[in-house]
Amino acid sequence: MSKREDTDLKNIIGLTTAEEILGEREIGRDKLVIKGRISPDLIDEISRRKKEPDWMRRMRRMYLEIFNKLSTPQWLEGIEELDLDELSYYVDPGVERRFSWEEIPKDIVEAYEKLGIKKAEAEFLLGLNAQLDSESILLRMKENLLKKGVVFLPLEEAVHKYPDMIREYFMKIFPPEHKFAALHGALWSGGVFVYVPPNVKIDTPVEAFFLIGSALEGNFEHTLIIADKNSSLHFIEGCAAPRLSRYSFHDGMVEIYVGENAHVTFTTLQNWSSQVINFNNKRAIVERNGHIEWVEGSIGSKVTYVYPSAVLRGDNASMESYVITFARDGHIKDSGSKVIHRGRNTRSRIVSKSISMRGGKTIYRGVVRILKGAENAKSYTSCDTLLLDDKSITATYPHVQNDEPTAIIGHEARVSKISDQLLFYLRSRGLNENEALSMIISGYISDVLSRLPFEQAAIIRGAIDLEFSKYGRVG
Amino acid sequence: MFIRSLSKNLSLEDLRGLERRIPYQKIHDSPTLKFYTNWSIYDRYIFSEDDLYKDLYVKSLGDLYERVAADIYYLGSKVEILSNKNSHIDVRYYPRKEILEGSVREFFNIPDLFESKMILRHLLDISSGLYIDIKDSSKDLLKIYVGGSFKSSHLSQHIYIRIRDSVKSKILFIVDAPEDGMRTLFNEFNLENNAEATIGFVMFGGSASYNRNYLSLDKGSSVRFFTIIFGGEASTLINSYYLNGERSSVFSRSFTLSREDEWIHNAEQAFLENIDTESRIFMRGVAYDDSKNIMRGYAKQNRDARRSKASVDVQGINLGGRSLLVTAPFIEVLSGDVDEASHSASQYTLDLDAEFYLRSRGLDKDNAIKILLKDYVEDYISGVDEDLQKVFREYLANSFAS
Numbered sequence: 001m002s003k004r005e006d007t008d009l010k011n012i013i014g015l016t017t018a019e020e021i022l023g024e025r026e027i028g029r030d031k032l033v034i035k036g037r038i039s040p041d042l043i044d045e046i047s048r049r050k051k052e053p054d055w056m057r058r059m060r061r062m063y064l065e066i067f068n069k070l071s072t073p074q075w076l077e078g079i080e081e082l083d084l085d086e087l088s089y090y091v092d093p094g095v096e097r098r099f100s101w102e103e104i105p106k107d108i109v110e111a112y113e114k115l116g117i118k119k120a121e122a123e124f125l126l127g128l129n130a131q132l133d134s135e136s137i138l139l140r141m142k143e144n145l146l147k148k149g150v151v152f153l154p155l156e157e158a159v160h161k162y163p164d165m166i167r168e169y170f171m172k173i174f175p176p177e178h179k180f181a182a183l184h185g186a187l188w189s190g191g192v193f194v195y196v197p198p199n200v201k202i203d204t205p206v207e208a209f210f211l212i213g214s215a216l217e218g219n220f221e222h223t224l225i226i227a228d229k230n231s232s233l234h235f236i237e238g239c240a241a242p243r244l245s246r247y248s249f250h251d252g253m254v255e256i257y258v259g260e261n262a263h264v265t266f267t268t269l270q271n272w273s274s275q276v277i278n279f280n281n282k283r284a285i286v287e288r289n290g291h292i293e294w295v296e297g298s299i300g301s302k303v304t305y306v307y308p309s310a311v312l313r314g315d316n317a318s319m320e321s322y323v324i325t326f327a328r329d330g331h332i333k334d335s336g337s338k339v340i341h342r343g344r345n346t347r348s349r350i351v352s353k354s355i356s357m358r359g360g361k362t363i364y365r366g367v368v369r370i371l372k373g374a375e376n377a378k379s380y381t382s383c384d385t386l387l388l389d390d391k392s393i394t395a396t397y398p399h400v401q402n403d404e405p406t407a408i409i410g411h412e413a414r415v416s417k418i419s420d421q422l423l424f425y426l427r428s429r430g431l432n433e434n435e436a437l438s439m440i441i442s443g444y445i446s447d448v449l450s451r452l453p454f455e456q457a458a459i460i461r462g463a464i465d466l467e468f469s470k471y472g473r474v475g
Numbered sequence: 476m477f478i479r480s481l482s483k484n485l486s487l488e489d490l491r492g493l494e495r496r497i498p499y500q501k502i503h504d505s506p507t508l509k510f511y512t513n514w515s516i517y518d519r520y521i522f523s524e525d526d527l528y529k530d531l532y533v534k535s536l537g538d539l540y541e542r543v544a545a546d547i548y549y550l551g552s553k554v555e556i557l558s559n560k561n562s563h564i565d566v567r568y569y570p571r572k573e574i575l576e577g578s579v580r581e582f583f584n585i586p587d588l589f590e591s592k593m594i595l596r597h598l599l600d601i602s603s604g605l606y607i608d609i610k611d612s613s614k615d616l617l618k619i620y621v622g623g624s625f626k627s628s629h630l631s632q633h634i635y636i637r638i639r640d641s642v643k644s645k646i647l648f649i650v651d652a653p654e655d656g657m658r659t660l661f662n663e664f665n666l667e668n669n670a671e672a673t674i675g676f677v678m679f680g681g682s683a684s685y686n687r688n689y690l691s692l693d694k695g696s697s698v699r700f701f702t703i704i705f706g707g708e709a710s711t712l713i714n715s716y717y718l719n720g721e722r723s724s725v726f727s728r729s730f731t732l733s734r735e736d737e738w739i740h741n742a743e744q745a746f747l748e749n750i751d752t753e754s755r756i757f758m759r760g761v762a763y764d765d766s767k768n769i770m771r772g773y774a775k776q777n778r779d780a781r782r783s784k785a786s787v788d789v790q791g792i793n794l795g796g797r798s799l800l801v802t803a804p805f806i807e808v809l810s811g812d813v814d815e816a817s818h819s820a821s822q823y824t825l826d827l828d829a830e831f832y833l834r835s836r837g838l839d840k841d842n843a844i845k846i847l848l849k850d851y852v853e854d855y856i857s858g859v860d861e862d863l864q865k866v867f868r869e870y871l872a873n874s875f876a877s
Contacts, residue, residue: 385808387808390810390811390812392811394807394808395807396805396806400803400820401801402791402799402800403793403797403799405798407822407823408824410819410820410821411804413817414816417813
């Protein structure tokens with residue numbers, strides 16, 4: 001890859017250096033903040049500010065009750081500093097939502113320009129929802145999207161315009177089954193709603209980009225996607241934050257309904273700064289002949305817990321999940337995929353590639369569950385880890401739970417390190433150590449990259465090149 | 476004092492109070508599997524001072540194995556030694572009172588006494604214990620029958636086995652099925668430097684059993700551990716291998732068979748603590764009918780386990796109408812300088828074409844399945860120690876015949 005291409009990728013996606021690009025300066029000013037102990041009054045205040053209908057306020061209160069009843073999972077690590085009482089649960093960035101970049105304050109636009117989002121929106125996205133803190137500040141849609149009848153809105157607006165659909169799907173695909181999912185349901189703010197009508201195929205991606213502007217923020221954006229029969233959609237989720245003086249907490253949720261014969265690809269490029277504690281709850285329900293594809297590039301954050309999952313409800317439904325994870329500098333990346341096979345002839349394929357470096361810790365935690373009646377279900381999981389030095393650690397916890405005698409399930413995993421011989425060989429051919437490492441790692445994840453669309457593969461490859469060119473010697 | 480030294484200065488009474496608050500199993504390895512077995516079954520059984528032994532349920536091995544070094548019957552809270560021809564094995568018996576007074580300090584060298592309610596229950600209800608000291612090498616077999624437990628009671632038995640420096644030994648455990656009772660059997664093995672052990676462990680589940688084997692391996696020592704578990708209403712066997720010494724190694728191969736409404740939980744876990752250690756875990760299982768068969772393999776390569784090798788391979792066949800099969804091969808790597816860390820799991824069905832062929836030749840479905848399973852079982856047995864193969868084949872043949 002040439003230097004020019006490297007620079008383009010960096011400008012387009014801002015993948016590896018978002019934290020440094022944005023620096024230490026907080027983004028936005030004159031913010032309105034709701035903070036304090038989480039209580040029904042606080043929930044009501046958020047609901048009131050959003051001018052929500054009463055059913056949504058009551059729903060929030062119900063999730064708060066569930067949150068209070070559930071205990072904090074004891075197995076979580078790396079979240080010791082998380083103090084829910086000191087966070088701001090709602091941060092109004094002080095900017096009304098606009099439809100053009102020109103109407104947004106220059107200092108905020110500058111951040112999106114630095115990250116390459118403005119250019120990306122102009123060049124290859126059909127739609128963009130840019131969110132700062134708890135609110136959407138920009139919504140851009142190209143004519144093609146409007147013509148096809150696709151709904152692409154901030155979720156708050158969809159609550160008013162499409163209440164029936166929201167009531168049917170919101171927190172139904174991912175119910176509040178653990179404490180932080182319930183917290184999300186009580187405090188959600190921002191995010192997008194996408195509805196793709198029957199037989200509409202969107203080949204060019206739409207994107208939602210989330211920016212946390214300051215420290216001690218709680219960020220609870222919610223993405224709800226409904227792909228109706230025979231439709232297709234490629235959705236990109238990106239996120240970033242400047243270097244923060246203290247931690248911030250992201251507890252997002254993605255719910256996707258994939259109708260019969262529909263196809264959804266959901267790509268996440270997670271590039272939070274290294275102070276962000278990142279929880280993300282992601283689940284899809286897939287109907288007959290439907291297909292969900294999760295693609296995740298997990299680059300940033302201090303701690304991440306994310307497990308893209310799917311319930312394969314209809315016959316012949318399928319899921320593919322490709323996750324590439326980097327953990328460095330003592331950061332913890334706990335990720336994996338979960339799939340429940342319910343329909344007959346359902347298929348799942350999970351591929352996870354992790355890289356631990358400079359004291360990073362990667363964990364693969366996955367579940368394959370085959371329910372009785374999911375005849376001829378097939379599932380294959382492969383999770384590999386590359387350890388780049390002796391300070392880095394890894395663990396894998398896969399579970400396969402099978403009720404169906406006709407199912408065929410496979411799982412394999414390997415932990416490896418970079419061979420000195422290989423490194424020596426590449427260096428003897430004129431590559432410096434960083435180039436050699438970059439080449440080896442590209443090879444390591446090549447079987448995932450080869451299955452990705454060209455643009456996504458290029459983005460991830462660019463991230464690796466930039467990582468090693470920037471950080472110098474590894475190990 | 477013994478109890479206090481074990482338990483951070485808590486008394487027996489303190490531990491009784493604490494036991495109620497400790498979970499059956501800490502979910503430290505993964506929150507995604509919320510159960511391992513039906514713990515409520517274990518709640519049915521309580522401590523009793525009675526001798527909980529009636530008679531042996533297991534089939535006598537007869538002439539299957541002629542070269543016997545010693546034949547130990549550990550039945551209820553009594554022990555009987557039928558032969559000890561080579562006299563290189565010392566067996567000492569300790570009643571409950573002496574154990575709790577600390578007469579044998581080697582007992583309960585367990586890393587975490589509070590890991591599970593069942594460990595505390597075993598300690599608090601202990602009926603007796605054996606101390607077996609293997610002083611010289613022998614190719615002959617040390618046979619240990621363990622039996623007892625009925626009358627809705629909990630029988631807690633404990634065996635400590637010391638295998639001295641450079642001694643080679645071969646041990647076969649036949650663990651009887653408790654009948655309307657619960658047995659906890661804890662075996663602690665201490666393999667001293669360069670010791671070698673081959674251990675066969677045949678376990679019948681019965682009403683409720685919770686068995687644990689702790690193996691501590693010193694420098695250069697090695698163990699080959701072969702297990703068969705036959706069903707039971709609630710049967711748990713957890714084997715823990717602590718590879719403390721450099722160049723120590725474990726090769727473990729287990730087979731579990733659950734039928735009807737049985738529930739088996741088998742865990743094989745290796746902790747690699749030192750340089751050049753090696754752990755190989757193979758688990759195979761078959762679930763029939765409405766049974767549940769949970770297989771967990773686990774290897775942890777700690778920070779000092781440089782150049783270590785670990786593999787976990789868990790494989791099962793689910794044959795049942797409503798049976799559940801769980802395969803969970805876990806691995807944790809805390810050292811960046813390991814030579815190998817890998818795991819795999821697979822679950823599949825029998826070859827449907829082959830089954831169709833056999834049925835078209837006049838076999839009924841059950842017999843067709845038995846023939847197809849024979850290959851699967853033979854594959855397991857072929858990896859077992861040659862001397863133990865005959866014993867294992869006999870037990871498995873009896874089981875499939877029924």
